[in-house]
Every structure is written in structure tokens, then in C-alpha cells.
Amino acid sequence: MNTYVRVNGCGNAWPVFLGTEHPFYNRMVADDLGSTSYSVIGSRNKDFSIQAIEWEVVVDAGHNTVPFLLKNENRIPEALLLTHGHLDHILGADWIAQSLGFTGQQNEKLPLYATAPVWQQVLQTIPHIENAVAFTELKPGIKIPVKQVPGLSVTAFPVYHGDSARGAVMLLLEYLQNESASFVLFTGDLLFPFLRKNDYAILSKAQAIYIDCSNRFSFPSSNHISFTTEMPDKSTNHKYLEEWKRQHPVERLVNMQLQDNPDENCRMHFDSFMQENRNYENIPFSVVEFLAKTRIPQVQLVHYFGYHDVQYYRQEMLGSRALQHWATTMLQNHGMKQITVAAPKAGHLIKLK
Numbered sequence: 001m002n003t004y005v006r007v008n009g010c011g012n013a014w015p016v017f018l019g020t021e022h023p024f025y026n027r028m029v030a031d032d033l034g035s036t037s038y039s040v041i042g043s044r045n046k047d048f049s050i051q052a053i054e055w056e057v058v059v060d061a062g063h064n065t066v067p068f069l070l071k072n073e074n075r076i077p078e079a080l081l082l083t084h085g086h087l088d089h090i091l092g093a094d095w096i097a098q099s100l101g102f103t104g105q106q107n108e109k110l111p112l113y114a115t116a117p118v119w120q121q122v123l124q125t126i127p128h129i130e131n132a133v134a135f136t137e138l139k140p141g142i143k144i145p146v147k148q149v150p151g152l153s154v155t156a157f158p159v160y161h162g163d164s165a166r167g168a169v170m171l172l173l174e175y176l177q178n179e180s181a182s183f184v185l186f187t188g189d190l191l192f193p194f195l196r197k198n199d200y201a202i203l204s205k206a207q208a209i210y211i212d213c214s215n216r217f218s219f220p221s222s223n224h225i226s227f228t229t230e231m232p233d234k235s236t237n238h239k240y241l242e243e244w245k246r247q248h249p250v251e252r253l254v255n256m257q258l259q260d261n262p263d264e265n266c267r268m269h270f271d272s273f274m275q276e277n278r279n280y281e282n283i284p285f286s287v288v289e290f291l292a293k294t295r296i297p298q299v300q301l302v303h304y305f306g307y308h309d310v311q312y313y314r315q316e317m318l319g320s321r322a323l324q325h326w327a328t329t330m331l332q333n334h335g336m337k338q339i340t341v342a343a344p345k346a347g348h349l350i351k352l353k
Ligand SMILES: [Zn+2]
Pocket: 012, 013, 086, 088, 089, 189, 303
């Protein structure tokens, strides 16, 4: 049996605004309009027929996730894992859970893994989902087995993605088979991660990273990381970034996290985070900076938006090939020639080692 990661959708909340075109998303192609979502699939072959699939877990489920699943393997996943509670990451959760409620065994509930604040946000948005879901809490830095899939576990690492995304995390999935482990990292949406030195060492085991690439250039008020913190003209004046850092002391953001999740593990994580990071000096605010710390060899850019690059930097929005080319050059310029970059569309598949 092999393990695959499939992109079910690569878009942000609003891939193409009504009345416009976007070079990255073809408005005539339904799958281009899907929110960022993934399936991690254990299967005997790449056909993903009902007979071949042994298990599937879905990471985030927003717009078009369920139509995409229907069009493809058309089965209910063993579990749903969530990075944060925004609509474009949770909207499909109800459809998946009700699918099990109406067609599964009596009282069968969809296993859902998320942090406590994310689960609270899901319940506020979709209150009736409570009866259709079996919730398992993810805690910072703690490896939690995905019980439905022997050998699979998930570790959540806190990230900052703005005040409206309480408890947001990146998820490291580990699959252990025949005593060899494979790792893949899904960042979800983030402006920056709350990571400690040791966490970077753990994350660097990942074979591939699927990372938020909403912006090419820094615009932190968007609550999204950018690909680079360099200015387009290579000057060093990070106007928006420096101003944002001044207005948002890291300690205040950490206290907010602790308010939302007063759990002991959470406190321990953020205590050691604060010991290492009294200011923003060593915290990555770009994909380039994040990769310099983790050296994950395969980068998949998702959740592309581009409007802030136009609005604040007068740079154009790119199509997927152009984005891939630009990002590859950027990494090469920073001495990361061995890292491959892609901007995958729905259906894109990699095999885990
Ligand atoms: Zn999103």
C-alpha cells in the first residue's frame, strides 16, 4: 500500500471576485474555485477506486471540497483535520459529517481533530454539527494518534492568523509503516508561526510542505505570510511589516492565544516560545525565511490571492506557472537551489516516501 497527498482545492476564500478574472484561477473550471483542502490517502494504486483505498483523511474542507470528493473517490473519509475555523476551511465539514449521519451505522459520528478554540468556532458557525461529530482535541506540540488510521498521527503547532482565527495551527502528519515514518506539513493560513527551535527541527523531517502563499510581498494586515519579505525593488524599506510589528507586540498576541486556550500544554508551549522570542527577530514572516529554517525539500504554494501585491506594491497577480517560476528564482537567489517549488491545482498528487 502507498500513501498519497492529493490537493482537493488550492484557492483562498474568494479565488475570483464576481465581475473579474484572475490569472491563477480559471473561473470556468469548477475545481479552480475550490478552497485549499487535501486528502491523505492510503491506497493500493493511484486510481483511488473504492476497492483500492484503505483509508483517507481530509485536511480542511471549504468551498467545493465535497463536490471534488464526490467527483473523485466518492467515499466518506475516515477523519477530518482542521487547521483553523475560517469558512473557506470548514464549510464542507457539515456535508461530510451529515453524509456519515445519514448513510453510516446508527449514531456513527465523523471523527474531527482540531484545537479547542477552532472547535468552538466551528460550533458557532455550524451549531447543529455537534451531534454529527466526534471531536478530538489537538494540543500544541503533542503528537495525537488518528485512531481511525493505524500508524497515522498528527501534531499541531500554533500559528498567528489574526484575531478572527483563534487557535489556528499548522499540522504535521506522520505516517508510520513497516517501521519507516513519512512526514508532510500543512501550514493552513498563517501570518507567522509560534515555533520554538526544537519545533523547526521536528518540522524539517517533512518531505513536503503545503504553505499559504496569499501574498508575494509583505502585507501583514492581511494576516497572511508572504513569499518574501524583500521589497519588489530589493530596497530594505519594509514599511508595512515594520509598522505592523511595532503595533503588535509579540507578547500581546501570545497572551491572546493563552486567553483562548488556557490548557496546560498550551501554556508550556507559549512559555518556552516567549523565552526564545522576546521580539520578532527570529520569527519567519515569509516562505523564504521559513524554508531557511526547515529546508523542507518540496514546496507546494497554495491559497494564492495576489490582490494586496497589486494594491500595495503595484505588482501583478501571476498565473500558476509564472508564480512557480518567480518563487523558484527567489529561492535560488537565497541559496536554496535544492528545494523544488510548485503551485499545484486540484487533483495534484504526491506519493509519500
Ligand atoms: Zn483560507
